[in-house]
Amino acid sequence: HKPDDDEEERRIRAAGGYVAGGRVEGDLAVSRGFGDFRFKDPGAVLTGAEVFNKQVADEKQKKGESTFLKVDDQKVSPYPDIIVQNRSPQDEFIIVACDGIWDVQTNYECIKTVADIFAEGESDLGLASEELLDMCLSMGSKDNMTSIIIKFPAQEIGEGGGVMARREKREAAALAA
Structure with a gap:
């Protein structure tokens, strides 16, 4: 989750924080995750209880709202935002990845990359x-x-050398350069 998503930014601001440069308080690039205790009240995180935060309480009290978080x-919330998607027999694979992947590849690009790897004969999911x-x-x-990468039965594996062939091709190109 990105801090500058509307709902995420609302939660961050309601907790007394801000978003700058697409980051929580100009620092953290994600708005949900474990750890990052500098953005959380440890009492709430460790006990699951509601906790008092003076800065937020003062603002909420002016509005007549609860003063506990x-x-x-x-x-930064430790709770994931979950979408349940029913799977069909035609589904071929799922890619579960963190923002280091999604920052440089779109969903389509990532799906095409993995589909191409399978089409080139790779069956080892670790290598893929x-x-x-x-x-x-x-x-x-x-x-x-x-x-x-989670492969479902509908995903067919093509012919070819898979990832090892890709690596050999890159090495040959690098030596030729």
């Missing part, structure tokens, strides 16, 4: 995931990156 009302990460590095990703 729940865990999911902190500047490594190749996706390598491509994102070559595209300039500077963030940490994690990707998980």
Whole structure:
């Protein structure tokens, strides 16, 4: 989740924070996650209880609102935003990845990359995931990156050398340059 998404920014501001440069208080590029305790009240996070925050309380009191923040009302929420998507037998794969991937590839580009890897004969999901990460590095990703590829039965594996053939081709091109 990005801090400058409307709903996320509203929550951050309601918790007494701000968004600058697309980051929570000009620092953190995501608005949901574990850790990052400098953006959370540890009492609320560790106990799950509502906690008192003077700065926020003063503003809320003026509006006649509750002066306590729940865990999911902190500047950075540990709760995920979940969408349930029913799967069909035609679905081929799922890519689960962090913002280091999505910052440099659109959904379409990422799907095409993984589909091409399978079409080129790669059946090892670990190698397919490594190749996706390598491509994102070559595209300039500077963030940490994690990707998980889950293959469903509908995904066919093509013919060819897969990721190893791609690597050999890149190495040959680099030596020729």
